[in-house]
Amino acid sequence: MWNSINPEILARLPRSAVNGSPNEVHPSLSVPKAEWNECFEKLEKYRSYLDDWDGQGKFLGKPATAIESEIVDSALALAKALERIGVSAPHGTYPGLTGSVSFDWLFENGDSIEFDFVDPETADVFFLAQGSDIERLTLTEAISTI
Amino acid sequence: MKDEAEPVSPDERVVRLIWREFLRPGEIVPIQPVAFKPRANEPEGISVFRLECMKDPTEALAVMVPAKRGGYAIAVLAVAELLALGLSVKPAKIDEVPGHALIPELSIAAVQATDANWKAVRIALAQLGSKNLIPPADGNS
Numbered sequence: 001m002w003n004s005i006n007p008e009i010l011a012r013l014p015r016s017a018v019n020g021s022p023n024e025v026h027p028s029l030s031v032p033k034a035e036w037n038e039c040f041e042k043l044e045k046y047r048s049y050l051d052d053w054d055g056q057g058k059f060l061g062k063p064a065t066a067i068e069s070e071i072v073d074s075a076l077a078l079a080k081a082l083e084r085i086g087v088s089a090p091h092g093t094y095p096g097l098t099g100s101v102s103f104d105w106l107f108e109n110g111d112s113i114e115f116d117f118v119d120p121e122t123a124d125v126f127f128l129a130q131g132s133d134i135e136r137l138t139l140t141e142a143i144s145t146i
Numbered sequence: 147m148k149d150e151a152e153p154v155s156p157d158e159r160v161v162r163l164i165w166r167e168f169l170r171p172g173e174i175v176p177i178q179p180v181a182f183k184p185r186a187n188e189p190e191g192i193s194v195f196r197l198e199c200m201k202d203p204t205e206a207l208a209v210m211v212p213a214k215r216g217g218y219a220i221a222v223l224a225v226a227e228l229l230a231l232g233l234s235v236k237p238a239k240i241d242e243v244p245g246h247a248l249i250p251e252l253s254i255a256a257v258q259a260t261d262a263n264w265k266a267v268r269i270a271l272a273q274l275g276s277k278n279l280i281p282p283a284d285g286n287s
Binding site for chain 2: 052056059060061064102106
């Protein structure tokens with residue numbers, strides 16, 4: 001799973017130096033620094049998120065959608081692949097109300113990068129830069145290149 | 147208190163309930179934009195509550211199951227600021243809490259069709275909501 005990652009996306013992700021600090025390509029990662037284990041642990045926790053995991057179903061009639069294990073598997077696989085190649089851990093990892101899972105990186109200048117796993121084989125990648133239109137790329141296993 | 151049958155006026159404020167996992171404690175903007183993303187079952191827009199129709203903001207928590215109420219932060223937003231973003235607030239009465247309303251522009255259909263466009267709006271809402279935020283009673287984690 002995720003044996004190859006679109007190089008256009010990969011080139012834009014922040015990297016960790018040996019001592020854990022951001023490299024010169026992305027010198028302005030926002031603090032506090034995150035750890036990959038935190039991301040992995042949160043993703044594992046989301047396997048237990050059934051319908052109405054946030055409690056809005058009973059009275060408001062708007063339950064959050066259960067998170068399927070296949071989506072967690074997919075996000076975990078990509079997260080571990082990114083860790084192996086030296087990408088910095090994301091700042092945030094969170095469940096989606098529609099059954100997705102996401103993680104993102106924040107930069108001190110307000111820019112951010114977000115991965116949103118909408119199904120087991122697809123991640124929407126959003127690049128948000130201050131003063132620019134939001135850029136969206138889709139990462140799929142089928143069309144990813146080495 | 148204002149009658150919830152009255153139209154929403156620009157000088158009102160609304161409450162948005164924010165699940166604790168959509169918060170980044172310690173950040174300048176603690177609310178994550180995803181907190182304003184519609185659910186699969188929100189064809190008519192996301193829910194807010196008119197502050198002027200309630201005794202206090204915490205009254206909105208009554209729509210949640212009791213075990214989850216302490217996990218919600220409460221963001222207070224000015225209707226005028228929502229209007230400035232091109233959004234609107236429409237009354238949508240429910241039995242449990244007075245002042246329930248919807249932001250119809252943020253429906254699941256609209257967002258699925260052009261999500262990248264709406265992401266900028268959600269970022270703006272997160273910034274506005276973060277200015278007046280009551281943290282969850284049970285903490286942030």
